[in-house]
Amino acid sequence: MRGQARKESLSDSRDLDGSYDQLTGNPPRPTKKALKQRFLKLLPCCGPQALPSVSENSVEDEFELSTVCHRPEGLDQLQEQTKFTRKELQVLYRGFKNECPSGIVNEENFKQIYSQFFPQGDSSTYATFLFNAFDTNHDGSVSFEDFVAGLSVILRGTIDDRLNWAFNLYDLNKDGFITKEEMLDIMKSIYDMMGKYTYPALREEAPREHVESFFQKMDRNKDGVVTIEEFIESCQKDENIMRSMQLFDNVI
Amino acid sequence: MAAGVAAWLPFARAAAIGWMPVANCPMPLAPADKNKRQDELIILNVSGRRFQTWRTTLERYPDTLLGSTEKEFFFNEDTKEYFFDRDPEVFRCVLNFYRTGKLHYPRYECISAYDDELAFYGILPEIIGDCCYEEYKDRKRENAERLMDDNDSENNQESLPSLSFRQTMWRAFENPHTSTLALVFYYVTGFFIAVSVITNVVETVPCGTVPGNKELPCGERYAVAFFCLDTACVMIFTVEYLLRLFAAPSRYRFIRSVMSIIDVVAIMPYYIGLVMTNNEDVSGAFVTLRVFRVFRIFKFSRHSQGLRILGYTLKSCASELGFLLFSLTMAIIIFATVMFYAEKGSSASKFTSIPASFWYTIVTMTTLGYGDMVPKTIAGKIFGSICSLSGVLVIALPVPVIVSNFSRIYHQNQRADKRRAQKKARLARIRVAKTGSSNAYLHSKRNGLLNEALELTGSPEDEHLTKTTSLIESQHHHLLHCLEKTTGLSYLVDDPLLSVRTSTIKNHEFIDEQMFEQNCMESSMQNYPSTRSPSLSSHPGLTTSCCSRRSKKTTHLPNSNLPATRLRSMQELSTIHIQGSEQPSLTTSRSSLNLKADDGLRPNCKGSQITTAIISIPTPPALTPEGESRPPPSSPGSTTNIPPIGSNIVKVSAL
Numbered sequence: 001m002r003g004q005a006r007k008e009s010l011s012d013s014r015d016l017d018g019s020y021d022q023l024t025g026n027p028p029r030p031t032k033k034a035l036k037q038r039f040l041k042l043l044p045c046c047g048p049q050a051l052p053s054v055s056e057n058s059v060e061d062e063f064e065l066s067t068v069c070h071r072p073e074g075l076d077q078l079q080e081q082t083k084f085t086r087k088e089l090q091v092l093y094r095g096f097k098n099e100c101p102s103g104i105v106n107e108e109n110f111k112q113i114y115s116q117f118f119p120q121g122d123s124s125t126y127a128t129f130l131f132n133a134f135d136t137n138h139d140g141s142v143s144f145e146d147f148v149a150g151l152s153v154i155l156r157g158t159i160d161d162r163l164n165w166a167f168n169l170y171d172l173n174k175d176g177f178i179t180k181e182e183m184l185d186i187m188k189s190i191y192d193m194m195g196k197y198t199y200p201a202l203r204e205e206a207p208r209e210h211v212e213s214f215f216q217k218m219d220r221n222k223d224g225v226v227t228i229e230e231f232i233e234s235c236q237k238d239e240n241i242m243r244s245m246q247l248f249d250n251v252i
Numbered sequence: 253m254a255a256g257v258a259a260w261l262p263f264a265r266a267a268a269i270g271w272m273p274v275a276n277c278p279m280p281l282a283p284a285d286k287n288k289r290q291d292e293l294i295i296l297n298v299s300g301r302r303f304q305t306w307r308t309t310l311e312r313y314p315d316t317l318l319g320s321t322e323k324e325f326f327f328n329e330d331t332k333e334y335f336f337d338r339d340p341e342v343f344r345c346v347l348n349f350y351r352t353g354k355l356h357y358p359r360y361e362c363i364s365a366y367d368d369e370l371a372f373y374g375i376l377p378e379i380i381g382d383c384c385y386e387e388y389k390d391r392k393r394e395n396a397e398r399l400m401d402d403n404d405s406e407n408n409q410e411s412l413p414s415l416s417f418r419q420t421m422w423r424a425f426e427n428p429h430t431s432t433l434a435l436v437f438y439y440v441t442g443f444f445i446a447v448s449v450i451t452n453v454v455e456t457v458p459c460g461t462v463p464g465n466k467e468l469p470c471g472e473r474y475a476v477a478f479f480c481l482d483t484a485c486v487m488i489f490t491v492e493y494l495l496r497l498f499a500a501p502s503r504y505r506f507i508r509s510v511m512s513i514i515d516v517v518a519i520m521p522y523y524i525g526l527v528m529t530n531n532e533d534v535s536g537a538f539v540t541l542r543v544f545r546v547f548r549i550f551k552f553s554r555h556s557q558g559l560r561i562l563g564y565t566l567k568s569c570a571s572e573l574g575f576l577l578f579s580l581t582m583a584i585i586i587f588a589t590v591m592f593y594a595e596k597g598s599s600a601s602k603f604t605s606i607p608a609s610f611w612y613t614i615v616t617m618t619t620l621g622y623g624d625m626v627p628k629t630i631a632g633k634i635f636g637s638i639c640s641l642s643g644v645l646v647i648a649l650p651v652p653v654i655v656s657n658f659s660r661i662y663h664q665n666q667r668a669d670k671r672r673a674q675k676k677a678r679l680a681r682i683r684v685a686k687t688g689s690s691n692a693y694l695h696s697k698r699n700g701l702l703n704e705a706l707e708l709t710g711s712p713e714d715e716h717l718t719k720t721t722s723l724i725e726s727q728h729h730h731l732l733h734c735l736e737k738t739t740g741l742s743y744l745v746d747d748p749l750l751s752v753r754t755s756t757i758k759n760h761e762f763i764d765e766q767m768f769e770q771n772c773m774e775s776s777m778q779n780y781p782s783t784r785s786p787s788l789s790s791h792p793g794l795t796t797s798c799c800s801r802r803s804k805k806t807t808h809l810p811n812s813n814l815p816a817t818r819l820r821s822m823q824e825l826s827t828i829h830i831q832g833s834e835q836p837s838l839t840t841s842r843s844s845l846n847l848k849a850d851d852g853l854r855p856n857c858k859g860s861q862i863t864t865a866i867i868s869i870p871t872p873p874a875l876t877p878e879g880e881s882r883p884p885p886s887s888p889g890s891t892t893n894i895p896p897i898g899s900n901i902v903k904v905s906a907l
Contacts, residue, residue, distance in 0.1 A: 094259065095259025213276065245269075
């Protein structure tokens, strides 16, 4: 990762004329945040990796680096709210704070952290979906409470809780239904993480076929959408899924 | 995967929940966490400064010393901490690397010390963070240059006796200071280069007139003289070139090198002129060729370091020069075009075409301003002034870059020269230290033998000779001593102070041991002359081999006829250990040892006899070595001390 960072340079004219985004390789959406980040990239003090988290809530001036520092609630409250022990919370917080000293994770950071686990493929889309799933109050940032709450459900929750969380992840617009398009997006993002060099080679229609088979399994009343009840019911009937849900018991 | 996010691995694994429901196949089993022990604090004691960190922090990088089980070697059971006897300052950086995932290079740290520490902890320097990487690389490059310079000058100073004639010649050419002949050659060629250049110049000076009121250049007036001078110079240059070609280690590379091309270009016109006739057509071309004679002045660059640096600078600034040239060309074309069209209207304008305006633009941009072409229209004047202003800017821009490059290279060279000068002093210091330590070894050895002898004789008055040495020193000396024993040679140093006076040593037993030792050492010397070996083999019962000797420790032949040389040589050996030796080093060949023994012997044979009871190799005197009449060994006598023969020689002997 760091080798790659070194190869990126300010003299890359593609970066300067904005035709592609250094992180994802896609053309960037010209949001205000992106414009500010691009400007900051030109400044010699900011490397492409060390961008500070720019919270949309901060009212600072354009050119000041964000100084928002979010502190989580006390350890006791977190202990009550989640199912982690004190020690586990301590370990989690240390890791969290190490990577995000300001106390909150924004989407860019999140994507970057997640991409370090998948060096070959492009995990940014899936990371975005994850981010939206963790960011329960939809404020554009994941604080430690959000982080720990999500982890608590996945790692310490009941099977139903976990299935619920997964449904929430799939339901991109949070309307309670998973449509085929949403599922296709999810599927494509998962396949993207594998990267180009796979065996057998990735076929164009593989995600679509996978979505079809998923819907065949899950969609009981064949109305083209999957509701939460259909989802949980179908998953409970599937042995593989039940067994794989139990994998998460021993992650921490 | 950067280990800084290793702490986030549980999160990544948890995020896999999104894949589970869509997976068609069952998931593989998760790896069992066998050592699921709670994270604990471990203490790292580095030279007294205690650092504490979590065990998992260190385990982020399992291929380093601290992250692997290698650190268990440093675990101190008593204090339950890991103790490292290293620099705590650098350790701070190393530990920060584990904590943050970024390795920094502190500017105040010496580059080789830092590299050593990194190598110790098993961390590759390549992962130094971007913030410090450039600095690290710069310092490393400087260090490498310094080492290369040292190596180069070392190689230059080694007097390899096995250099062939060709190699010596090449070295003489490249480095004129190696020998006087090279220096002479260097100055002679320099002189002739100067002569040649001056003749070229003076040739064209008009001196005197010929009837007809025509000015003659000196070259034509004294044609013969100049021709002779030219011939002489070209002779010298040709000889030099051929010699260099012969001596060059890689002829092909030499031919392609710049200096050799200059050499060739410098002498070619003369030969071409010899070959060519006085034909009118070709003589014009020939005149052009004579211009190349001026290249001889470049031969001076072998004689001047400054010129070489200048050339090297220009070469290294090639890109800047290219940029300068390119921007100048652009500006010239632009302004020439503008001036041409601006002056097109004016009558009798000198700006007849755009290329004609080039001359004006160049002269104006370089602020020469000859005045042979001037704009007359107002527009022309305006653009002309803009042209001259911009010219100043365009030329001034790349010049500082070139200057700074030159300065850097020049200073580097100066530093290299300074290092070479300091190196001599440094080497001298190292030599002194080395001889000091070997002196110390020999000193302690003599004292050690002496002490042993003295202890046994119990003479108290000489106890003050004992010198206390540290444990490390004594172990080192023991090591050197073992080496001596193994090879049968011994270290030697001229040190007349080390003559030792001892009282008569009467202790039988001790001397037995002594002689045993020395004989063992001697016997392991392989380079016995061939004449001896029959003698040795002819007495198998009393061979010189160590083991058999030892087994026959009790054989005493008190009245045996000891071979004079052998005895003497043994004695020489023993004495050499004890005395300050005026004799040549023992490490030379055995034959010289024989000689030495012989030399030492002749005075001895008149004196009292020294025998040892144990060493009884009755080599018949007839078999004693080549060509020298040996005095027959005298009958064994009593133990005595031989009076010093010209020097302080003490022979340790025994009955």
